[in-house]
Amino acid sequence: MIDLFSLALTHGLLLLMAVRLMSRDDLDRDPPAGQEPMEP
Template sequence: MVDIFSLALTHALLALAAWRLLLRDDLDRDPVPAPPPAPAPAPALGLPAEPATPPAGTDPRPVRRLIAEPRDHA
C-alpha cells in the first residue's frame, strides 16, 4: 500500500510541475535579439591601417625562429 501511495504521490507532483511549466507565459516567447554591431569605418586614404594588437598576456615582440643550428657545448 505504501509503495502505491508513494508512486502515485511522486507522479502526481511531477505532473503538477509539468502542468505549471506548460502554463507559463514566457514559454512561447523568444527574447528580442540584440542589434548587430556597427561596421568599423574604413581607414582614410594614404594612412596605414592600425596593426592588429596581440592577445593580452602575450609578448608583442616578433618571434625569431632558428633553423637547426648546432650549439657549442664547451
C-alpha cells in the same frame, strides 16, 4: 500500500509541475536578439 502511495505521490507531483510549467506565458516567446533574458 506504501509503495503505491509513494508512486502516486511522486507521479502526481510531476504532473502538477508539468501543468504549471506548460501554463507559463514566458516559455512561448523568445527575447529579441541582443537583449538579456528577463529575470523572474
